[in-house]
Amino acid sequence: MTVNEEKPLRAIILYDSRSSGGSTDRLIDAIGHELVESGAYVEKARCRANADYSFLREFDLVILGAPVYYLVVGSRLLGALVQSNLKKYLRGKKIALFLACGSPESMALTLYLPQIKVHLFTNRILSEKIFAPHQMDDPDTVGEFVEEILEEYEKADRGRAGSLQVQWDDEASEMVNAMPSFISGKIRSALEQYALQNGIKVITAEVVDEARSSPMGI
Numbered sequence: 615m616t617v618n619e620e621k622p623l624r625a626i627i628l629y630d631s632r633s634s635g636g637s638t639d640r641l642i643d644a645i646g647h648e649l650v651e652s653g654a655y656v657e658k659a660r661c662r663a664n665a666d667y668s669f670l671r672e673f674d675l676v677i678l679g680a681p682v683y684y685l686v687v688g689s690r691l692l693g694a695l696v697q698s699n700l701k702k703y704l705r706g707k708k709i710a711l712f713l714a715c716g717s718p719e720s721m722a723l724t725l726y727l728p729q730i731k732v733h734l735f736t737n738r739i740l741s742e743k744i745f746a747p748h749q750m751d752d753p754d755t756v757g758e759f760v761e762e763i764l765e766e767y768e769k770a771d772r773g774r775a776g777s778l779q780v781q782w783d784d785e786a787s788e789m790v791n792a793m794p795s796f797i798s799g800k801i802r803s804a805l806e807q808y809a810l811q812n813g814i815k816v817i818t819a820e821v822v823d824e825a826r827s828s829p830m831g832i
């Protein structure tokens with residue numbers, strides 16, 4: 615993965631942990647180090663449940679993570695997702711998630727990760743990772759996580775550049791805008807993808823109907 619040197623990727627690691635200098639702090643430093651090595655500009659910030667998260671406007675990528683304590687994901691991160699404007703400023707952002715915990719991965723994926731993801735179902739999640747205690751200080755595991763984030767970021771960015779080449783007429787745009795917000799973004803991207811693949815420059819109501827009955831089944 616190469617980061618554009620003229621406009622480096624701006625990433626923030628937004629995390630929660632009860633301890634200072636504990637395993638999560640070390641993990642965050644390792645993730646940050648890998649991102650910086652790849653040419654990104656990186657900051658880190660600890661979550662507070664009632665902070666103002668408007669500073670997220672400055673970042674292209676948000677990496678959210680926390681440990682699990684007594685079966686619950688870090689309460690300041692969950693609190694921020696519920697009580698603050700965090701969800702508002704995460705809208706439209708590319709996101710990666712990680713958890714640090716001692717339970718088996720299968721348990722973390724079914725019991726812990728959904729505690730965060732339930733708040734982010736409209737976001738594009740580039741990568742998600744459960745770090746077991748022995749993996750938090752393992753440079754290869756951290757490196758693979760960061761590599762996947764950067765690869766998926768690049769893909770998403772290429773998709774966005776492609777979508778800028780496609781126009782929407784008013785009727786088609788209204789059709790998609792009338793859909794519930796949790797689905798309209800996905801339908802919009804799928805239709806832009808369909809248009810790009812079929813050399814269509816303007817998405818009209820006819821194109822929407824055509825795409826619906828295509829094998830892509832939009």
Ligand SMILES: Cc1cc2nc3c(=O)[nH]c(=O)nc-3n(C[C@H](O)[C@H](O)[C@H](O)COP(=O)(O)O)c2cc1C
Nearest residue numbers: 631633636637638681682683684685714715716717
């Ligand atoms: C008090 C306490 C409770 C924990 N509860 C859980 C738990 O319910 N499930 C789990 O998978 N891991 C649990 N863990 C493991 C932590 O999530 C893991 O060790 C994490 O890396 C701790 O991060 P920290 O060092 O930044 O505090 C617990 C750890 C502590 C200290």
